[in-house]
Amino acid sequence: MSVQKPSIPKGTRDFGPVQVARRNYIFGVIRRVFEKFGFAPLETPTMENLSVLTGKYGDEGDQLLFKILNSGDFAKDVTAEDLTAGAKKILPKVAEKGLRYDLTVPFARYVVMNRGQLTLPFKRYQIQPVWRADRPQRGRYREFVQCDADVVGTTSLLCEAEIVLMIDEVLSTLGLTDFTIKINHRGVLSGIYQALGGVGRESDLFVAIDKLDKIGREGVTKELLERGFPQEAVDQVFGYLEVGGSFDAKLAALRTAFKQDGVLTDAAAGPAKGLQDLAEVQQYLQDFGFEHFERLDFDVTLARGLSYYTGCIFEVKVNNVQMGSISGGGRYDNLTGAFGLPGLSGVGFSFGVDRIYDVLEELQLFPEGAVAAPLCLVANFDAEGRGTALPLLRQLRAAGLSAELYPEVSKLKKQFEYADKRGIRFMLLAGSEERAGGVVKLRDMRAGSEQTVPATEVVATLQALA
Amino acid sequence: MSVQKPSIPKGTRDFGPVQVARRNYIFGVIRRVFEKFGFAPLETPTMENLSVLTGKYGDEGDQLLFKILNSGDFAKDVTAEDLTAGAKKILPKVAEKGLRYDLTVPFARYVVMNRGQLTLPFKRYQIQPVWRADRPQRGRYREFVQCDADVVGTTSLLCEAEIVLMIDEVLSTLGLTDFTIKINHRGVLSGIYQALGGVGRESDLFVAIDKLDKIGREGVTKELLERGFPQEAVDQVFGYLEVGGSFDAKLAALRTAFKQDGVLTDAAAGPAKGLQDLAEVQQYLQDFGFEHFERLDFDVTLARGLSYYTGCIFEVKVNNVQMGSISGGGRYDNLTGAFGLPGLSGVGFSFGVDRIYDVLEELQLFPEGAVAAPLCLVANFDAEGRGTALPLLRQLRAAGLSAELYPEVSKLKKQFEYADKRGIRFMLLAGSEERAGGVVKLRDMRAGSEQTVPATEVVATLQALA
Numbered sequence: 027m028s029v030q031k032p033s034i035p036k037g038t039r040d041f042g043p044v045q046v047a048r049r050n051y052i053f054g055v056i057r058r059v060f061e062k063f064g065f066a067p068l069e070t071p072t073m074e075n076l077s078v079l080t081g082k083y084g085d086e087g088d089q090l091l092f093k094i095l096n097s098g099d100f101a102k103d104v105t106a107e108d109l110t111a112g113a114k115k116i117l118p119k120v121a122e123k124g125l126r127y128d129l130t131v132p133f134a135r136y137v138v139m140n141r142g143q144l145t146l147p148f149k150r151y152q153i154q155p156v157w158r159a160d161r162p163q164r165g166r167y168r169e170f171v172q173c174d175a176d177v178v179g180t181t182s183l184l185c186e187a188e189i190v191l192m193i194d195e196v197l198s199t200l201g202l203t204d205f206t207i208k209i210n211h212r213g214v215l216s217g218i219y220q221a222l223g224g225v226g227r228e229s230d231l232f233v234a235i236d237k238l239d240k241i242g243r244e245g246v247t248k249e250l251l252e253r254g255f256p257q258e259a260v261d262q263v264f265g266y267l268e269v270g271g272s273f274d275a276k277l278a279a280l281r282t283a284f285k286q287d288g289v290l291t292d293a294a295a296g297p298a299k300g301l302q303d304l305a306e307v308q309q310y311l312q313d314f315g316f317e318h319f320e321r322l323d324f325d326v327t328l329a330r331g332l333s334y335y336t337g338c339i340f341e342v343k344v345n346n347v348q349m350g351s352i353s354g355g356g357r358y359d360n361l362t363g364a365f366g367l368p369g370l371s372g373v374g375f376s377f378g379v380d381r382i383y384d385v386l387e388e389l390q391l392f393p394e395g396a397v398a399a400p401l402c403l404v405a406n407f408d409a410e411g412r413g414t415a416l417p418l419l420r421q422l423r424a425a426g427l428s429a430e431l432y433p434e435v436s437k438l439k440k441q442f443e444y445a446d447k448r449g450i451r452f453m454l455l456a457g458s459e460e461r462a463g464g465v466v467k468l469r470d471m472r473a474g475s476e477q478t479v480p481a482t483e484v485v486a487t488l489q490a491l492a
Numbered sequence: 493m494s495v496q497k498p499s500i501p502k503g504t505r506d507f508g509p510v511q512v513a514r515r516n517y518i519f520g521v522i523r524r525v526f527e528k529f530g531f532a533p534l535e536t537p538t539m540e541n542l543s544v545l546t547g548k549y550g551d552e553g554d555q556l557l558f559k560i561l562n563s564g565d566f567a568k569d570v571t572a573e574d575l576t577a578g579a580k581k582i583l584p585k586v587a588e589k590g591l592r593y594d595l596t597v598p599f600a601r602y603v604v605m606n607r608g609q610l611t612l613p614f615k616r617y618q619i620q621p622v623w624r625a626d627r628p629q630r631g632r633y634r635e636f637v638q639c640d641a642d643v644v645g646t647t648s649l650l651c652e653a654e655i656v657l658m659i660d661e662v663l664s665t666l667g668l669t670d671f672t673i674k675i676n677h678r679g680v681l682s683g684i685y686q687a688l689g690g691v692g693r694e695s696d697l698f699v700a701i702d703k704l705d706k707i708g709r710e711g712v713t714k715e716l717l718e719r720g721f722p723q724e725a726v727d728q729v730f731g732y733l734e735v736g737g738s739f740d741a742k743l744a745a746l747r748t749a750f751k752q753d754g755v756l757t758d759a760a761a762g763p764a765k766g767l768q769d770l771a772e773v774q775q776y777l778q779d780f781g782f783e784h785f786e787r788l789d790f791d792v793t794l795a796r797g798l799s800y801y802t803g804c805i806f807e808v809k810v811n812n813v814q815m816g817s818i819s820g821g822g823r824y825d826n827l828t829g830a831f832g833l834p835g836l837s838g839v840g841f842s843f844g845v846d847r848i849y850d851v852l853e854e855l856q857l858f859p860e861g862a863v864a865a866p867l868c869l870v871a872n873f874d875a876e877g878r879g880t881a882l883p884l885l886r887q888l889r890a891a892g893l894s895a896e897l898y899p900e901v902s903k904l905k906k907q908f909e910y911a912d913k914r915g916i917r918f919m920l921l922a923g924s925e926e927r928a929g930g931v932v933k934l935r936d937m938r939a940g941s942e943q944t945v946p947a948t949e950v951v952a953t954l955q956a957l958a
Binding site: 031032033034035038039040041042043045046047050061062063064066067068069070071072073074075077078089090092093094095097098099100101102104105106109112113116117120121122123125135136138139140145147149150155157159168169177180182184185191195310313314315365366398399400403412413416417419420423426427428429430431433434443444447448 | 497498500501504505506507508512513516527529530532533534535536537539540541543544555556559561564565566567568570571572575579582583586588591602604606611613615616623625634635643646648650651657661779780781832864865866869878879882883885886889892894895896897899900910913
């Protein structure tokens with residue numbers, strides 16, 4: 027075996043103790059809120075058949091799928107002609123499986139495969155990594171964790187209201203206060219493009235609208251004109267996008283504008299349904315006693331790219347940190363259609379844990395307890411000392427406290443350094459002098475202070491300090 | 493998009509709510525014990541460079557690695573001649589990465605890459621899935637989770653003693669009582685093969701010895717004779733393997749036998765070191781006040797296949813269930829040598845969660861709380877009822893209870909069925925009659941009983957019942 031300098035694949039990361047502990051803290055908060063709201067966990071395999079994944083994320087998505095080489099003699103069916111034809115021709119012969127690209131398609135696959143056993147509505151959450159062969163850059167990784175919650179099998183807008191409550195509770199629990207939960211509705215967006223005669227060019231319009239934050243009215247105007255929208259239509263768009271005031275005021279203003287533009291043609295669909303749904307979600311939140319309406323923003327410019335959304339859409343921004351959206355989602359009416367189960371409505375959303383991590387770090391919101399160091403290190407003096415140290419250690423652990431013995435009889439300085447570097451809060455010293463007196467010295471590494479405690483009271487003392 | 497009948501890759505599994513909850517219960521117990529003993533979490537990427545993985549698991553292991561196809565035009569360097577030469581020639585041109593095969597090699601890679609920053613001894617635990625392209629069969633999957641804990645950077649045998657304590661605590665906490673922690677030492681095994689002149693043929697001997705449980709003395713004799721060991725040597729082996737009595741008695745008998753056979757040549761290594769280490773581990777366990785020595789078995793026939801072990805080795809069997817070992821490990825002296833960092837001693841062990849899951853299921857040891865259903869379902873009557881139901885729901889959740897509202901106004905029968913199928917324990921009913929009286933009906937779905945509770949006391953009542 028030759029000696030090599032090891033490395034990890036680009037766009038991937040090792041997570042050391044502090045990072046894992048902090049990530050688990052975030053996952054724990056999300057998981058508890060999901061479960062409190064009645065969502066049950068699901069986990070799907072890392073590998074999916076390419077037949078399940080391909081064609082679900084657009085051409086670009088297909089490119090970004092990580093594919094698994096078939097086992098054994100993978101190239102046996104590849105011909106020299108295939109080589110000339112290129113990768114596209116060869117791929118189906120050498121790879122049948124790929125890595126999970128998101129949690130939504132595996133969820134849809136699971137629902138279809140288990141439709142006979144599932145109780146609808148089915149509320150599931152899923153916290154698992156996904157993989158994308160994207161070009162790595164700051165904040166964008168090839169392996170990252172998504173935290174999704176979805177309800178399928180009901181069109182009830184109570185689900186949308188509960189999504190707002192869950193987002194608010196997760197972020198509040200993590201210590202965030204200055205964030206905005208943006209909500210919009212595909213029906214409202216459809217009203218806008220119907221109003222300006224843009225039907226069939228929705229994506230042109232959405233792409234431009236989505237940039238309003240970044241390039242401003244002038245930039246969006248320029249882009250829309252370049253894309254061939256007439257000046258009049260552009261003015262009309264801004265009439266819609268710049269609707270202001272409270273949630274209710276916006277709803278009323280849009281209703282008036284849609285009426286004027288003659289697009290409230292079908293009361294049960296499109297723009298009319300959009301306004302009605304949003305009003306209903308707001309009503310539920312009021313009934314729930316939601317206290318943070320100032321965090322909820324009906325944002326007509328919110329478009330979200332994913333074409334499968336059909337109803338309400340969500341996106342969450344932290345206001346006091348420069349960062350993209352940390353959560354998003356929406357309602358979809360036909361997610362399982364591709365797998366032969368049409369007409370199953372659902373709504374879901376996702377937290378982006380990597381971004382939340384960065385936000386909490388920047389705002390210094392990680393609690394101290396989120397560091398995975400044991401509470402206490404017992405100093406290792408000698409064979410005789412171990413007669414006291416080992417039973418003590420066992421008592422501490424029996425009381426649920428995390429503790430370890432320095433494994434070797436080393437100089438105390440070295441043992442102190444170890445405790446210090448690992449972030450261990452307390453050191454327990456039972457040298458010959460202490461043992462003779464039936465006491466233990468307890469050093470608070472952070473405060474730099476020491477106290478002497480009867481050996482019989484160490485557990486209680488540390489429990490009180492933990 | 494054509495409609496397709498979706499499936500998952502063979503050897504992989506979806507985990508529904510009950511399974512995830514039960515698996516998380518096991519992971520939680522293991523994690524808490526690891527942390528109580530001072531181990532800190534590490535997570536490494538799913539993908540590793542093939543240069544890191546290849547050559548670490550033997551030829552068979554290399555075959556069983558899942559390889560990731562390079563992104564983009566993966567076949568651009570493959571020639572027609574390569575096709576003729578076959579998969580082995582093509583592989584390095586089309587794949588640079590593979591899926592994690594175990595947690596030990598990535599750990600060694602991490603230690604080497606971070607040697608400058610790590611505080612030694614370094615105690616890490618890691619709970620992550622691994623992938624092997626093995627032929628799937630009952631109890632053997634292509635994706636499964638390993639739970640490893642290792643200490644590197646110390647030769648202290650306190651670590652071995654603590655491994656015994658951790659295994660005992662994890663399994664006891666999970667409710668198991670009838671299990672055996674087998675311990676042996678590579679030095680003892682080396683003494684045996686030195687004694688019978690088998691040096692250089694250790695693996696022949698180990699493979700045969702490992703089968704003693706299954707094929708008995710007769711079978712092992714036959715196999716050893718077939719492999720060319722003389723009858724005399726075979727008799728001698730059984731003299732060693734059938735050493736009986738207490739831990740101490742076995743140590744004494746082996747010492748005598750080794751002396752007679754003249755293999756105690758180096759007091760600091762080999763068989764002498766093996767006996768000494770085992771005695772020291774036993775002493776530490778006594779100092780710790782370990783109460784379950786009846787579960788610890790010094791088993792001279794324990795060999796364990798992995799060639800990197802150099803000191804103590806462990807394996808755990810549940811006695812009252814037909815099942816392979818559920819945990820195992822040992823000390824290794826040169827795990828990081830392949831990555832250019834020789835001479836770093838470590839010791840570690842691993843729990844096999846899939847097997848533990850099956851054992852707990854067979855013995856019906858999963859606690860009820862390990863089912864991820866919300867505590868209570870609030871019935872959905874009508875718009876008016878929601879004025880009561882939604883604030884109630886919010887109070888329950890604010891108190892930390894998991895609860896949900898049935899999302900649609902459906903017949904009560906359907907709502908009851910939903911609660912029943914999901915395993916929801918309580919149903920809360922606040923119909924017009926109850927609302928008029930300021931009360932709520934609370935139905936215990938399991939007991940089939942109902943009680944009427946003042947609306948103001950529902951939270952406290954449920955908290956007491958939860």
